[in-house]
Amino acid sequence: MKKQDKLIKTFVRIQYAALAQRAGSCCAPEATSARPEGAASVEQLYGKEKLASLPEGATAIAAGCGDPTALAELKPGEVVLDLGSGGGIDCLLAAERVGPRGRVIGIDLTPEMVEVARQNAAAVEAKNVEFHLGEIESLPLEEASVDVIISNCVINLSPDKDAVFQEAFRVLRPGGRLAVADIVALGKLPTTVRGSMASWAACVAGALEKEEYLGKIQAAGFEVTGITETPVNLKGIRVASAKIKATKPF
Numbered sequence: 433m434k435k436q437d438k439l440i441k442t443f444v445r446i447q448y449a450a451l452a453q454r455a456g457s458c459c460a461p462e463a464t465s466a467r468p469e470g471a472a473s474v475e476q477l478y479g480k481e482k483l484a485s486l487p488e489g490a491t492a493i494a495a496g497c498g499d500p501t502a503l504a505e506l507k508p509g510e511v512v513l514d515l516g517s518g519g520g521i522d523c524l525l526a527a528e529r530v531g532p533r534g535r536v537i538g539i540d541l542t543p544e545m546v547e548v549a550r551q552n553a554a555a556v557e558a559k560n561v562e563f564h565l566g567e568i569e570s571l572p573l574e575e576a577s578v579d580v581i582i583s584n585c586v587i588n589l590s591p592d593k594d595a596v597f598q599e600a601f602r603v604l605r606p607g608g609r610l611a612v613a614d615i616v617a618l619g620k621l622p623t624t625v626r627g628s629m630a631s632w633a634a635c636v637a638g639a640l641e642k643e644e645y646l647g648k649i650q651a652a653g654f655e656v657t658g659i660t661e662t663p664v665n666l667k668g669i670r671v672a673s674a675k676i677k678a679t680k681p682f
C-alpha cells in the first residue's frame with residue numbers, strides 16, 4: 433500500500449473510532465453528531481416509519497448519504513454484504529428484508545464501529561447479521577459468495593477505489609447486484625480541499641466526479657443500470673449524493 437493511502441486510512445479510522453466512542457458513551461452525542469454539516473437528516477434519508485424498529489444506537493450513529501437497502505430491492509433469503517457498515521443501520525434494515533433464510537455481513541475497518549454495530553444487532557436480537565473487521569479493498573470473503581452488495585457513503589473514503597470495485601466484483605455472484613449511495617464531486621474540487629485529511633474524513637476530499645466513478649465501476653466488469661444525483665452542500669463544498677445501481681453480468 434502506498435504511504436499516502438496508509439495515512440489516509442489511518443486518519444479515517446481515527447475519526448470514525450472517535451465517532452463510535454462518542455456514540456457509545458452515555459453522556460455524549462446528540463443524534464446529529466454523526467451527520468456532517470449540510471447533510472440530510474437520518475429521517476429524511478430513510479423515513480421515520482422505517483427507523484421505528486431500529487435501536488437508537490444505530491440511528492444516532494448513522495453517517496450515510498442515502499438508503500441503499502431501498503435501492504437494492506432486497507428479497508427474502510438473499511446474502512447481503514455492506515461495505516463500510518459503520519454502526520450497522522443498513523445491515524439491520526437489510527436483515528429485516530432478507531429474513532431468517534437470508535444473511536447480512538457488514539465489513540468495517542474501524543474496530544470501535546464493529547463493536548457498536550454488534551451491540552446494536554444484539555439490542556434487537558438480530559440473528560442473521562454479522563459484523564467483521566476488514567478493509568473493503570481486500571474483502572475477507574470467497575468469490576461469488578454474495579447476492580447483493582450495498583454501501584452507504586464509504587467508497588469516497590477509500591484511497592484505492594479501483595481495488596474496492598474489483599473486490600466487489602469478485603465476491604458478488606454472477607447476476608448479483610451492487611447498490612451504492614455515495615458522495616460524488618460536482619466539478620473540480622479546490623486543491624486545498626483535496627489535500628485536507630479532515631475533508632477526506634468528512635466524505636468530501638476523496639469524492640470523484642460522476643464519470644470517473646462510473647468508469648471505475650465499469651472497468652471492474654459491472655454493468656451500470658441506474659444513477660441519480662442530488663446536490664448537497666457539505667461543509668460549504670458543493671457535491672452530490674449519488675445513488676448508483678449496477679449488476680455483475682452472467
Ligand SMILES: C[S@@+](CC[C@H](N)C(=O)[O-])C[C@H]1O[C@@H](n2cnc3c(N)ncnc32)[C@H](O)[C@@H]1O
Pocket residue numbers: 441444445448493494495496497515516517518519520521522539540541542545566567568569583584585586589590635
Ligand atoms: C461515513 S461512515 C458510513 C457508515 C455507514 N455506512 C452508515 O451509513 O452509517 C464510513 C464508514 O466506513 C468505514 N470505512 C472507511 N474506509 C473504509 C475502508 N477502506 N474499509 C472498510 N471500512 C471503511 C469507516 O470506519 C466508517 O465506519
